[in-house]
Amino acid sequence: MTNVRFSSVSKSYGPVQAIGEVSLSVASGEFTTILGPSGSGKTTMLSLIAGIAQPTSGRIELGDREITYVPAAQRNIGLVFQSYALFPHMSIFDNVAFPLRIRKLSAAEVRDRVTDALRLVRLEGFEQRRPHQLSGGQQQRVALARAIVFKPDILLLDEPLAALDRKLREEVRSEIRALQRSLGITTIMVTHDQEEALSLSDHVVLLSGGRVEQIGTPSEIYHRPATRFAAGFLGLANLIDGTLQDGGIVQTSDGERIPGAASDRTPGSTVCAMIRPEDIRTHPDQGFLQGNVRDVVFLGEIRRYTVELDSGRMINANGSGGGAMREGERVALSWDPASVWLLPECAAEQGGH
Amino acid sequence: MIDASLAIDGAVAGPAAAPASARRRFRWDLLLLIAPLLLVTAVVFDVPLLNTAYWAVSDAKSGALTTRHFQEFLESNAYMRIIWRTLFVSLEVTLVTILLGYPLAYWTTKLRPRLRMIVLALVVMTFWVSILVRTYAWIVILGNAGLVNRSLHWLGITSKPVEFLYNELGIVIGMTNVLLPFLVLPLYAAMLRVDQRLLQVAETLGASRLRIFWQVFFPLTVPTLAASSILVFILSLGFYITPAVLGGGKVPLIANMMDLLINRFARWEIAAVVSVVLMAITLTLYAVYQRLREKYQ
């Protein structure tokens, strides 16, 4: 069942178009992330769903109800801002109880549900504190408790983890995921952290410059990116332009021959091939392409080599285990041709990344 | 004019100093830096104050300590009555200033930026006009043959002039006019500082506009409202020109009584006693306010 649907929604602030012609739908109970660089319109999308901003054109539906111009107060949507936005003059209890009191629940019921919500985010015993007496991660969890305590139809999270340090971020991240699973609540989270998007979500909506670049599962977007932007934004990608030859080989203008998967595209057409660094194997002398190691970056589990091919092209490749290569060494690169992906669109990139 | 200069000092120090929670380590080097300033302040302001306090409890001729002046002050209930009257008028002025100033500040924040500047300029402009001129201007407007009365008469609403002046109403109108900026400006700044996202979040949680205002917006502006109201109240306790002109001498307040005591009767000791009592009341109020502020923040 569809829960949120955008039909060619645009939003402009004066002359600035924040998002343009966005269409998408989010299924009930799913965890969707909106991913994109800064200024790409992620917060704007959430504001439109929450109702704190109205679209300039287009249509937004929630379930089978059109909500394009329904006031925020009547939407029953839980929203967590990046800045938490806890009410500073209220105790933690009162913050979480705020939406319940609006709904005129009895005092006993308010107490029970606030206690439950705070237990869910592991903050029992903090009821009487003020927001400024909590750490960033704790405030974040209070904001979360306040957004779920009234059983909203949808939970919206705007970069909920951005202000937390790495360790805490991973902790809160898995908490959010577990909470979402146990409540079964449709969740849309904004992030500009690709790792967060890949690890958390059922679906990723990739935005760039206010437009949807691609929608898909994390693995689809990672392995089968639709555009150069998508390929470059999620992880490191080697992008090679050339013409398609028989047998899936991509021939570059420098004369390199890149073995790739068989394709149904007509031979001779211009294509853009993507190979992820982790799919490339290094060997002292056996491979498809030869070059010299220009740079080695140690990243813990892996080493990242930057290899300068004899044609001058730079290729990133990962190496793991023993037998590290050093700068200046000769190296041959090879890969499984099936791991080469031809981008469906080969147009030169419009936006930077 | 003393009113105005004193007031401006207060406006800068009052609301700005209020939210700062100064729980830092004591710094001797800083004390050394401000020592000259402290010394000047002590000599110029505090010594005369102590001197006044000394007059209140000493015999003018012999210089011996005495409670005689305080006894006289208490025996004649005229003094205490005027002090109560002043406190009451100040309270009225403060309330009227709040009732006018809060909506004015709120409304200003909702305007487009250009209009905001114009409204603020109009509010601040009253600072540039001498209190005396402004006070007399009220006579032109509110007098028996003034603008308002003539309009009312012309519209047929009243048959004889309404007595706006030379009573408490006139004083309250005049003082409110002078003191309004001290409330509006800090409140306006505080309202702009309220995080819009809090209001938006409250909306998504289901709150109506009325509830958002009373449960989120208003409480966030209360500390500034309280600080500037106290400032307005304390300032109105010492008003001299406005009550003298608009009260027509019929509604004597403390400052006017002092004028009589000193300039007419040369009763410096009683004037000193009144000052000391007034100061005690002001300090007590201020202490109560600080207590409440600490308790609720």
Ligand SMILES: Nc1ncnc2c1ncn2[C@@H]1O[C@H](COP(=O)(O)OP(=O)(O)OP(=O)(O)O)[C@@H](O)[C@H]1O
């Ligand atoms: N209130 C506003 N007035 C004018 N322009 C705005 C407003 N809000 C957003 N914009 C513009 O709309 C565009 C998208 O903004 P948005 O806040 O949605 O970006 P974002 O993807 O959330 O970015 P970030 O990752 O930095 O939070 C930006 O170019 C921004 O400048």
Ligand SMILES: [Mg+2]
């Ligand atoms: Mg944003």
